[in-house]
Amino acid sequence: MLTVHHLRISQSERIVWLCExxxxxxxxxxxxxxxxxxxAPDDYKVLHPAGTAPIVTDGAVVLAESGAIIDYIVTRHGGGRxxxxxDSPDFPGHLFWFHFxxxxxxxxxxxxxGATRGGVAVPPFVTDRRRRMWDMAEQRLGEANYFGGGDLTTADIMMGFPLITMRSLTGETVAEHPNICAWLRRIGERPAFRRAMAKAEPGMPPNLQ
Structure with a gap:
């Protein structure tokens, strides 16, 4: 039996969404x-030497790291879906955003x-890189409905955490990014996403605005 060990408010929500x-x-x-x-509590940290979320177990397999877990589940349990x-024109873009x-x-x-919470000056290269990355995401979603192309792919599942739950921690807004806002609406309309978040974060509505 595939078991998803989900640490609340963490990247492991991606795996719940994928399974749904x-x-x-x-x-x-x-x-x-x-x-x-x-x-993470001690009983989570002992699941894998990395001690980080996400972690899945599947029989004798114990696996950490979002990308590795998603590839494993899609290949072994998802039939490549x-x-x-x-040879799809969407494949290169999907790969980029999945790893990005x-x-x-x-x-x-x-x-x-981290710099903001610590009350120290944010290094200029971080500020510049952050701006460029948000601009890249906005541009991508102006070219396609999803990060993976015309349809939702695992690239969107990877990008979901930083653009949804992580923003609940950082306080970042997306009002100035209309294409990202439209993507968030599309994600929020997906039954599988709604089921996943209700199971993974009960009582915590997803940050889709």
Whole structure:
């Protein structure tokens, strides 16, 4: 049985959303963050040496890292769905945004947020990179309905966390990005997304504005 170990308010919500989009039979285990430091509880950290979310177990398999988990589930359980075929014109863009989510967007967001929370000056290169990345996302969603192209792909699932839940922590707004706003509306209308967020974050409406 595929089990998704979801740490509340974390990137592991992506995996719940993926499973719902694929209509998989899976078990969901919720873990609450510690009240003293907002970090993962000890019983979560021992699941995998990385000690980070997300983590899935599938028989003898214990896997961490969003991208690795998504590739594993899509390949082993999803029949390759939600990924454009290699000769599709959407495939290169899908690949870029799938990897950009955690390779560029999230690190820059965390650098900016960390400096702001710590009361120190945000390095100019971080400010510039953050602006360019938001502009790139806005441009992409002016060219296509989804980051992965004409249809939702796992690239959109990867980009969902920084553009939805992470913004609840950073306080960033999207009012000045109409294409991103339109994408958020499209995501919010998806039954699988609504089911996933109700299961992963009960009592916490997704930040779609």
């Amino acid at each position: 989009e694929l209509g998989l039979d899976y078990e969901l285990k919720l873990y609450e963050r510690r009240k003293d430091n907002f970090l 939600l990924v454009p075929v290699a 989510a955690n390779g560029g967007f999230m690190p820059t967001t965390m650098q900016h947020w």
